[in-house]
Amino acid sequence: MRAILLKSLPIALTLLFATPTLAQVKIGVAGPVTGANAAFGAQLTQGVQQAVEDINKAGGILGQKLEVEVGDDVSDPKQGVSVANKFVGDGVKFVVGHFNSGVTIPASDVYAENDILFITPSATNPKVTDGGKWDAFRTCGRDDQQGMLWAELARDKLKGKKIAVVHDKTTYGKGLADAALDNMHKFGIKEVLYEGVNTGEKDYSAIVSKIKESGADYLMWGGLHTEGGLIVRQMRDQGMATIMISGDGITDTEFAAIGGPGVEGTLMSFGPEPRHNPSAKDAVEAFKAKGFEPQGYTLYSYAAVQIIKQAAEKANSLDPKKVAAVMHSGIPFHTVIGDISYDKKGDRTTVDYVWYVWKKGEDGKIGFEQL
Structure with missing residues (x-):
């Protein structure tokens, strides 16, 4: 019994003085x-x-x-x-x-x-x-803040232009599109098309045809980069010059990989470039x-x-x-x-959304640059 105790003593000491996990x-x-x-x-x-x-x-x-x-x-x-x-x-x-x-x-x-x-x-x-x-x-920030930026762009810079609004039916995409639309209506601006599409599809030719028929100069897209990129690519395939306006859901260079060269000129709202x-x-x-x-x-x-x-x-x-x-x-x-800093709801007390444009850089790759 004494031998067992002596043998176990080094193990006990090792455990006692071991550095605790951090x-x-x-x-x-x-x-x-x-x-x-x-x-x-x-x-x-x-x-x-x-x-x-x-x-x-x-x-x-x-x-x-x-x-x-x-x-x-x-x-x-x-x-x-x-x-x-x-x-x-x-x-x-x-x-x-x-x-x-x-x-x-x-x-x-x-x-x-x-x-x-x-x-x-x-x-x-x-x-x-x-x-x-x-x-x-x-x-x-929040969609209501970002949506106001879109509406102000329509009011101040796109006077006389035809604007279509399309969203991906998600909480984010529809929420952002509706926030922009509500504020546009307050400014007396009427859209030429308002539609929702399903996520995960590959063929958006039906909605692209509707956008074309509407004569839209600009397309406000409430959704993410995958579907947004496909819509831009398919608009260009139909010979359309309609410019996409989108938000923080397309802030990855995969948008350009999916949409191709036609994404150049796309306008995107996001916070000031953190990099x-x-x-x-x-x-x-x-x-x-x-x-x-x-x-x-x-x-x-x-x-x-x-x-x-x-x-x-x-x-x-x-x-x-x-x-x-x-x-x-x-x-x-x-x-x-x-x-x-935060308010009582957990929102930032100050948020500044700004505009970016997707364009080809000096390296020949298409990315987004703050305006």
Whole structure:
């Protein structure tokens, strides 16, 4: 018996003096890692992973290291709820995501009921925060703000032009198109066509023919880059010069890969180019060193993790409700996309949407450039 005890003593001492694991805080990132919108899933996951890597190198949050758990919702609401429930079971306390508004809204019920704070970098539908949940925040703006920008463009720059409005029937796409349309109507501007299309199709010749018949000079597209790119390509195939106006749902160079050369001239609304923000310099270099271009929502996702860190340190706690209370207090958080402060609903107190144009760069590739 004594021999057994002596043999077990070194093991006991090893366990006693072993360095405790530091990966104590789980942060989930949720989005379409696979499927048609995987390009945006990559933006979210890369943004979060780089932020966590940088924060861990600097000592973590309140002395605790972060661990990332990725959830693939495939842009599907039911899958989004499954991802949210898995996060609950795995002990995740903070989530960056989801990408789609139509996925974020049902998943948010799971988070609110299970004390998980979430920040979406991209879900712009007003219902995400208008529901009054304690835990809902975003680093992006809202569709009603973006829709007003579209309507102001129609009023101030497109006088006498015929405008068609088409959406993809999703919470995001229809919400954005309707926000633009409602404000256009307030300005006395009438559209020549208003239609919805189904996502996931390859042949949009029917709607393209309707746009052609309407004589539209401009097409306001409420939807994502996949369908938007196909519609532009098929408009050009029919010899149409109609210019697309779209929003933050096409902020990936895959839009040009799908739409082809005809996407040149497309107008796009988005926040001020985050890659040009001086605060983002080191992060942008880190992404590019890994061969990843931090376009679109990449830095918006990085910023979400920065906000969680700063709010937790201000609260001196990693309790999501205490962190949320600090975020709702209105204090500014310093991020790679600029200073962000929140109102009581979880929306940013200041958002500046600006215009971009898709054009060929000096390298011969088509991308988007802020006007």
